Amino acid sequence: MAGGSSINVLEQFELHPVLGGLGEALRFSQSPLYMIIAVCLVLAFLYFGMRPAAVVPGRLQAAAEVCYEFIHNMALDTIGPEGAAFFPFVFTLFFFILAGNYIGLLPFSFTFTSHIAVTLALALMVFALTVVVSFKVQGLRFFAHFMPAGASPFLAPLLIPIEILSFLSRPVSLSIRLFANMVAGHVMFDIFASFVIMLAGFGVVGDVFAIGPIAINVALMALELLVGVLQAYVFAILTCIYLREAVAH
Amino acid sequence: MSKEKDESFDARLKAAERRNGLVTQDTSTSPEADADKPLATLALRAGTEMLSALIVGVAIGWGLDHWLHTRAVFLILFALLGGGAGVLNVWRLVRPTDET
Numbered sequence: 001m002a003g004g005s006s007i008n009v010l011e012q013f014e015l016h017p018v019l020g021g022l023g024e025a026l027r028f029s030q031s032p033l034y035m036i037i038a039v040c041l042v043l044a045f046l047y048f049g050m051r052p053a054a055v056v057p058g059r060l061q062a063a064a065e066v067c068y069e070f071i072h073n074m075a076l077d078t079i080g081p082e083g084a085a086f087f088p089f090v091f092t093l094f095f096f097i098l099a100g101n102y103i104g105l106l107p108f109s110f111t112f113t114s115h116i117a118v119t120l121a122l123a124l125m126v127f128a129l130t131v132v133v134s135f136k137v138q139g140l141r142f143f144a145h146f147m148p149a150g151a152s153p154f155l156a157p158l159l160i161p162i163e164i165l166s167f168l169s170r171p172v173s174l175s176i177r178l179f180a181n182m183v184a185g186h187v188m189f190d191i192f193a194s195f196v197i198m199l200a201g202f203g204v205v206g207d208v209f210a211i212g213p214i215a216i217n218v219a220l221m222a223l224e225l226l227v228g229v230l231q232a233y234v235f236a237i238l239t240c241i242y243l244r245e246a247v248a249h
Numbered sequence: 250m251s252k253e254k255d256e257s258f259d260a261r262l263k264a265a266e267r268r269n270g271l272v273t274q275d276t277s278t279s280p281e282a283d284a285d286k287p288l289a290t291l292a293l294r295a296g297t298e299m300l301s302a303l304i305v306g307v308a309i310g311w312g313l314d315h316w317l318h319t320r321a322v323f324l325i326l327f328a329l330l331g332g333g334a335g336v337l338n339v340w341r342l343v344r345p346t347d348e349t
Contacts (some may be wrong), residue, residue, distance in 0.1 A: 033281075128335045158333075161327075161330045162330055162337055163334075163337070165302055165305055165309070165327075165331055166302060166337045166338055167336035168305045169298070169301040169302040169304070169331075169334060169338060170301075170303055172302075173297050176300065176301055177294065177297045180293075180297065181293075218275040
């Protein structure tokens with residue numbers, strides 16, 4: 001960036017092979033490694049949380065139950081009675097993204113949700129599911145949604161392409177929202193952290209002023225903890241909203 | 250309009266309850282409310298919706314041009330349609346009622 005020292009704020013998003021020669025041969029980068037870690041963490045949390053299966057839950061079991069009920073209620077409230085069928089999918093999505101966002105906040109780790117390839121794959125999965133469910137539930141009446149009710153037939157050549165484009169833009173906006181939030185947060189971390197290093201080069205005065213960027217980074221960490229759960233929630237709730245439209249008759 | 254009034258009433262009611270010690274902590278921390286409250290978040294979401302529709306429109310237009318060897322006709326057409334779809338997305342985001 002600035003100040004002569006070459007600090008590249010986007011360097012943290014670069015992929016490198018991990019696990020030595022094996023990773024090199026398999027083109028195995030940090031991204032899938034941290035995905036596996038995220039999945040293992042979520043599974044371990046649920047397994048060890050629910051293993052006691054006590055009537056009066058302990059702390060970990062209470063946390064697991066709260067997580068389960070939170071997504072369960074969200075799926076049923078948003079989608080309706082049919083939501084029970086989609087609950088496992090929404091639960092998986094939410095906790096995979098949440099774990100990815102939070103693991104990325106640890107030092108020396110990698111945020112796989114900061115890659116558009118990952119978020120777009122997740123969003124396209126949601127999109128494909130909604131299209132399949134729409135066709136299964138509504139059949140060919142699915143296409144009737146592309147003509148707004150009550151509009152003049154003369155406007156159809158204009159309105160139908162716009163509606164179709166609006167529909168097709170869903171996975172793009174879903175993926176860009178998550179990816180942009182994660183990238184922006186981590187770039188800000190990097191920028192303020194590099195300010196600290198630059199100020200440290202100015203002697204005692206710099207050391208004193210470096211407290212400012214450090215304080216900002218602490219506040220940013222709090223913000224990122226909020227953003228991490230919020231973006232996972234937004235992703236899950238939008239999935240639920242799209243599925244509600246798909247199962248509506 | 251009426252929803253906003255409800256929200257402001259709820260907020261004042263909660264503030265009054267808290268003042269008088271009827272509730273010890275704020276229970277209205279649903280993430281959805283938090284997600285919609287800050288204007289910057291809403292602006293970011295609206296921008297994403299607008300941008301993504303434009304991206305899809307431009308991509309389709311460019312693809313059709315590439316395929317049919319019609320230089321820029323479909324690109325112009327679908328960029329305009331994408332802009333329209335973006336406005337529609339933003340309108341769906343900010344319109345007062347939630348019926349589809």
